[in-house]
Amino acid sequence: MVAGTNSSMGEAPAFLVDDLHGEQLNGFDLKNEASKTATVIGDKKYVIGGADDETAFIEVQIFDHNLGEWVNPTVLGNKPLSCKGHSSVLLNNDRILIIKKGSKPDDSTWFLEVETPYVRQQRKVMGTEVVAWSKGVIGNAEKPIVISGPSGVGKGTLISMLMKEFPSMFGFSVSHTTRAPRGMEKDGVHYHFTEKSVMEKEIRDGKFLEFASVHGNLYGTSVEAVEQVADAGKRCILDIDVQGARSVRASSLEAIFIFICPPSMEELEKRLRDRGTETEEQILKRLRNAKAEIEQGKSSGIFDFILYNDNLEECYENLKKLLGLNGHVAAPTKPAREVNLPMDHSVSKIDDKIIINSISPGPEKESKNLIILDVSSLKGGAPGRTRGLNFHAIHSFSDGLSGMDRLSC
Numbered sequence: 569m570v571a572g573t574n575s576s577m578g579e580a581p582a583f584l585v586d587d588l589h590g591e592q593l594n595g596f597d598l599k600n601e602a603s604k605t606a607t608v609i610g611d612k613k614y615v616i617g618g619a620d621d622e623t624a625f626i627e628v629q630i631f632d633h634n635l636g637e638w639v640n641p642t643v644l645g646n647k648p649l650s651c652k653g654h655s656s657v658l659l660n661n662d663r664i665l666i667i668k669k670g671s672k673p674d675d676s677t678w679f680l681e682v683e684t685p686y687v688r689q690q691r692k693v694m695g696t697e698v699v700a701w702s703k704g705v706i707g708n709a710e711k712p713i714v715i716s717g718p719s720g721v722g723k724g725t726l727i728s729m730l731m732k733e734f735p736s737m738f739g740f741s742v743s744h745t746t747r748a749p750r751g752m753e754k755d756g757v758h759y760h761f762t763e764k765s766v767m768e769k770e771i772r773d774g775k776f777l778e779f780a781s782v783h784g785n786l787y788g789t790s791v792e793a794v795e796q797v798a799d800a801g802k803r804c805i806l807d808i809d810v811q812g813a814r815s816v817r818a819s820s821l822e823a824i825f826i827f828i829c830p831p832s833m834e835e836l837e838k839r840l841r842d843r844g845t846e847t848e849e850q851i852l853k854r855l856r857n858a859k860a861e862i863e864q865g866k867s868s869g870i871f872d873f874i875l876y877n878d879n880l881e882e883c884y885e886n887l888k889k890l891l892g893l894n895g896h897v898a899a900p901t902k903p904a905r906e907v908n909l910p911m912d913h914s915v916s917k918i919d920d921k922i923i924i925n926s927i928s929p930g931p932e933k934e935s936k937n938l939i940i941l942d943v944s945s946l947k948g949g950a951p952g953r954t955r956g957l958n959f960h961a962i963h964s965f966s967d968g969l970s971g972m973d974r975l976s977c
């Protein structure tokens with residue numbers, strides 16, 4: 569039997585994993601059925617679950633009715649650890665919401681993306697069946713910021729100024745690169761300096777949100793780099809090239825895209841030479857690439873904003889303005905309140921609301937606790953974090969009293 573099945577409302581076809589016994593004869597072993605749920609989307613049945621020992625990961629298996637066989641998908645993103653069962657609800661026909669039972673609030677809500685644009689794109693690239701996990705994050709963290717621009721334009725300088733002025737607000741996504749470190753650069757701080765063969769393998773394993781070959785070296789943003797910033801409750805800043813920005817645009821990571829332009833090619837060359845970190849050959853290569861980058865930055869439609877970095881202070885003020893930070897006094901961010909989801913619950917879906925219903929009998933009066941999760945304003949997605957979870961708890965008692973407690977906003 570399944571611990572928690574999908575809802576009614578025609579949104580998520582619900583059935584018990586017992587129903588799959590016929591398909592089990594096709595050579596697939598459905599162990600630990602008690603902790604599995606199954607969700608049907610089109611011709612596919614997604615069976616989600618795993619061991620009950622909380623050290624293994626929740627696994628995903630797909631029964632493809634067209635092929636009449638089980639498929640083991642490539643699973644992207646960090647997988648959730650197993651738990652004492654879970655509930656699942658299909659959202660928008662492209663992702664399955666998983667609510668883990670008996671887990672800590674910060675680990676209770678997960679999304680398995682099965683038909684999102686990101687998953688479809690990865691399916692094409694990898695040539696296999698693909699699904700991707702994304703962990704739900706309570707509260708409305710701001711969108712990540714992607715900053716691109718030619719080498720030497722001042723991206724790093726502007727990002728450093730922002731991080732220095734607002735240390736508790738922003739976190740830098742530390743990229744991987746195969747280029748050699750410069751004098752002052754520290755591994756794990758400025759970049760993760762990586763062997764080419766190692767990085768290529770990690771790319772094949774789906775560990776990167778995006779990657780590109782830039783000025784003859786490989787650069788990439790790992791899923792983990794972005795997750796670490798989100799987990800610290802900070803707004804993520806990515807310093808990546810135009811190809812990387814294009815990939816992020818196509819991914820589920822909803823971001824603000826800013827392109828930094830130099831006032832002239834002469835000034836760009838001067839800044840690169842004055843910085844003194846590149847050989848003559850590297851400077852010439854960067855200047856050649858800069859022309860194409862500036863053209864693409866201005867005309868590709870990838871970027872939401874173009875900023876000219878002529879006078880540094882002015883450009884920084886403009887950057888803050890478009891991020892809504894002018895006159896901002898950095899206040900300590902108030903963490904969103906977390907909610908303990910009940911161990912025994914049923915889940916249903918009405919429009920954009922997920923209703924988690926717990927019945928816990930007390931000695932004198934029965935209290936029914938309803939927790940409502942609003943999924944209308946979810947941001948981001950796999951692989952990584954889905955932000956914007958918004959729980960409300962409603963307590964109702966058999967003596968007629970009721971109360972609503974807003975838990976996060």
Ligand SMILES: Nc1nc2c(ncn2[C@@H]2O[C@H](COP(=O)(O)OP(=O)(O)O)[C@@H](O)[C@H]2O)c(=O)[nH]1
Nearest residue numbers: 719720743779780782787788789807808809812
């Ligand atoms: N696609 C992609 N580009 C990156 C990444 N990290 C850095 N870059 C870009 O790679 C280019 C070269 O960076 P770097 O070697 O630090 O030189 P700099 O731009 O001259 O400081 C810049 O355009 C960066 O924005 C990444 O993770 N992905």
Ligand SMILES: Nc1ncnc2c1ncn2[C@@H]1O[C@H](COP(=O)(O)OP(=O)(O)O)[C@@H](O)[C@H]1O
Nearest residue numbers: 719720721722723724725839843877878879880
């Ligand atoms: N507006 C500016 N005017 C003059 N020099 C600048 C300006 N912005 C940045 N610089 C200098 O230009 C050089 C390149 O800047 P940097 O931030 O390293 O560029 P990027 O990260 O885009 O490669 C650095 O020496 C920096 O101090």
